Amino acid sequence: MGPGLSSILTRLMLREGFADISLRFGGILTLKTLPFVLLFPVVVGSLAYGFAWITGLVDYVHTSGSFIWALMGSVIYQMFAGTLFGVISSAGEELGWRGYMLTRLITAGVPKPILTSGLIWGAWHIPAILLGSYYSGPSLGLSIILFLITISSFNFVISHLRLSTGSIWPAILLHASWNAVIQDSFDLSTSGENAYLWTGESGILVALVMLFAVWVFSQRSQLMQHKI
Numbered sequence: 001m002g003p004g005l006s007s008i009l010t011r012l013m014l015r016e017g018f019a020d021i022s023l024r025f026g027g028i029l030t031l032k033t034l035p036f037v038l039l040f041p042v043v044v045g046s047l048a049y050g051f052a053w054i055t056g057l058v059d060y061v062h063t064s065g066s067f068i069w070a071l072m073g074s075v076i077y078q079m080f081a082g083t084l085f086g087v088i089s090s091a092g093e094e095l096g097w098r099g100y101m102l103t104r105l106i107t108a109g110v111p112k113p114i115l116t117s118g119l120i121w122g123a124w125h126i127p128a129i130l131l132g133s134y135y136s137g138p139s140l141g142l143s144i145i146l147f148l149i150t151i152s153s154f155n156f157v158i159s160h161l162r163l164s165t166g167s168i169w170p171a172i173l174l175h176a177s178w179n180a181v182i183q184d185s186f187d188l189s190t191s192g193e194n195a196y197l198w199t200g201e202s203g204i205l206v207a208l209v210m211l212f213a214v215w216v217f218s219q220r221s222q223l224m225q226h227k228i
Contacts, residue, residue, distance in 0.1 A: 001089065003096025003124070010100070021099045022168045029165040037174045038079050040157070041181035044213060045075070048205040049186045058192040058199055074185045082180025083173060090175035097121055097155075098162040098171040118155030122148040129202065137196035137203070147202040153210035154178065157217055182206075 011018060052058040097117065105113035128134035129143055137143040161170040182201070190199050198205050 001092030003101075004092040004094070004099075005096075007096040007100035020103060021095065022162070022166055024167055025169055030167050030169055033161055033165060033170040034173070037161075037170060037177050038083065040174065040213075041178045042075055042079065044206065044209050045182055045186040048203065048209045049190060049199050052190070052198045052203075052205055057205075058190050058195045061189050061191050071185075071189060074189065075181060078180040078185040079177065082184050083177040086176035086179050087172060090179065091172045094168055094172045094175055098159060099168045102159055102162065114156055114159045115152060117159065118152030119148060121155055122151040125151070135196055135200045135202035137200075138194065139197075143196065143202040146204060146207045149207040150201050150203075150210050153207070153214045156214045160217065 010016070049058075053060045101120065102113060102117045105117055110116055125134060125147065126144055129136050129147060130140060135143060135147060137146075158171050158174050161174060162168060187200055196202055200206060
């Protein structure tokens with residue numbers, strides 16, 4: 001909630017108003033993003049965590065019943081219910097990150113504003129990693145580097161959704177969907193001494209999959225711009 005509250009206080013102190021926060025829904029452009037918003041974390045999790053489970057790099061946390069059905073049930077529940085429940089906490093961040101910081105960096109003419117905002121977003125989490133309370137793997141230095149790669153890659157995707165739709169809602173929903181599916185489904189289904197080395201937001205496999213996702217997303221964005 002901190003980034004959102006900070007942005008609101010800054011707006012009030014500087015008398016900037018709230019017109020540019022983009023709380024409007026965005027109409028058909030926002031609706032078109034919903035399948036992507038819900039499925040993106042599922043695809044990332046399936047590739048990264050699935051590979052780690054199959055190869056034995058980490059352990060799958062067994063539950064009663066079939067492995068596939070148990071995992072599918074958890075993922076589907078988090079896709080919808082988890083995303084819905086997470087909207088408030090995600091809005092508390094997005095109002096600050098994509099609702100304020102990103103647009104101000106662009107307006108100020110800061111070079112590579114999306115990359116810059118992603119690194120700032122990642123750096124905001126580093127104290128928690130150093131304290132061992134957030135995705136702290138065997139090597140703190142490596143965890144921080146991988147986390148910055150993952151979070152900057154995620155920021156690339158989420159920022160383009162926010163800018164292309166003109167609405168903050170796709171960013172809020174994707175953030176909520178990511179937290180629900182990755183953290184509350186895939187992370188909780190994973191254990192092992194090196195779980196945070198290979199999986200999680202500071203994991204090698206998640207970072208690699210996210211880099212690939214950015215490449216695919218950027219290629220698709222360039223193709224759409226070319227067609228237009």
